[in-house]
Amino acid sequence: MLAQFTNKLIGFVLTMLAAAVLVFVVLEVLPGDPALVMLGPDAQPDTLAALREQLGLNQPVVFRFLSWIAGMLWGDFGISYAYNVPVLGLVADRLAVTLPLALMAILITVVLALGLGVFAAANSQRLRGQLVMAFTQFGIAIPSFWFGLLLILLFAIHLGWFPAGGFPEWSKDPIASLHALVLPACALALVQAAILTRVTRSALLEVLHEDFVRTARAKGLTRREVLWRHALQNALVPIATVMGLQFASLVAGTIVIENVFALPGLGRLIFLAVEQRDLVVVRVIVVLLVGMVILMNYLVDIAYLFIDPRLRTRRA
Known part of the structure; x- marks a missing residue:
């Protein structure tokens, strides 16, 4: 290993x-x-x-x-041509927005996808299972920026539950900062959750026809226990693979979503850097975003070894 x-x-x-x-x-x-x-x-x-x-x-x-x-x-990323400040400090300030936004979007994606995917697989022949699949088609069809505008119109303008844009500093009001990230995180998570829900359902339906599932049912385990403790665990490899691939789409989506919600994150910074032709900042941010995607795929590869014990016994 x-x-x-x-x-x-x-x-x-x-x-x-x-x-x-x-x-x-x-x-x-x-x-x-x-x-x-x-x-x-x-x-x-x-x-x-x-x-x-x-x-x-x-x-x-x-x-x-x-x-x-x-x-x-050594931590020397150069000096920004447009802002005339060290790029390291500039990027670090923006990461304080983008990183929590990405983590919140991933959390929403995983919770929604696993819950709805298991539910759809358990009710694949029923109307409620088909309704979940219809929801996923709706989620895939709507672009994240358009869904973000709809969320602003409903929850920010009409209901007033969330801010329409902007971001207060973490040091001043952490609760307000988290509150400001809810709508953009939901806008980012919708498409990814819809895709992952379909993958989870398909992976579970394939596993549910295996012999060990019938054996578990014959031993007296409930359908819920079989789904969550046995079937889902054996279906995690394709699910984790798609999650790793989705992280790249999520990182790319932050560039658009942060501009829709006027969030001072990496996405908005690279947009402004391209507009101002600040190649020093563009170069660093592109490498950082690529590095985040490569790191996520590396972590997914490592996770395979813990998800499927058979992989640990194979020669690398």
Whole structure:
């Protein structure tokens, strides 16, 4: 099992390195002159020369890449061109919004999907089970930003239960901060919960025809115990796989949702950085978001070893 952990960790590091190379090449090499991209075609030659010197563009490409990687490993992400502040502090402030939002959306997704998926599988031949499947079709069809606007219209404008946008600082009022994340988290979670519900139902229906389920029923276990203690546990591998894939969609969705709800998170920051041509910030945030997705998939691979004991006995 230790060898499996080691191999997966090596794969994670190599994937992160490949992602960093790709991001660096796309943002620093392919545009031709990043300083010209940031300042625009009307920039003065002396201004361009000063920015190239500031960004180290006069140095060889390989040296610039190694310096960038070494700087990130030591916590030096550079200075933002638009904000003129260290990128590390800028990103850390925005992560305090995006990370709780993503965790809340994942929690809502898992609770809804597992509950509705098990219910739909247990009632697959009944009307209520079909109604759950109709709900999932509705959830998949509606874009998250449109659902967010509907939530604002109903719960913020008409009912006044939640704020329509903005985000108070955690240090001032943590309860109000969590309150402000409820609607955007629900908007993010709807599509993912609908997809995961269908996957959970399909995985459970396949497992419910296995011999061990009939044996458990023959021993006198109730249908609820068979579903939650035996069938669901054996259906978790495909469910966990989809959850790992969904995290990438959820991260991408934060860029839109944070703009809909005017949340000062990473999604809104990268949107503004692209608009202001701040390639220093764009580069760091893209690598961070890619790293989060790769890390989630690595954790899912590790989770397989605990979900299915048979995988621990196989050679890595």
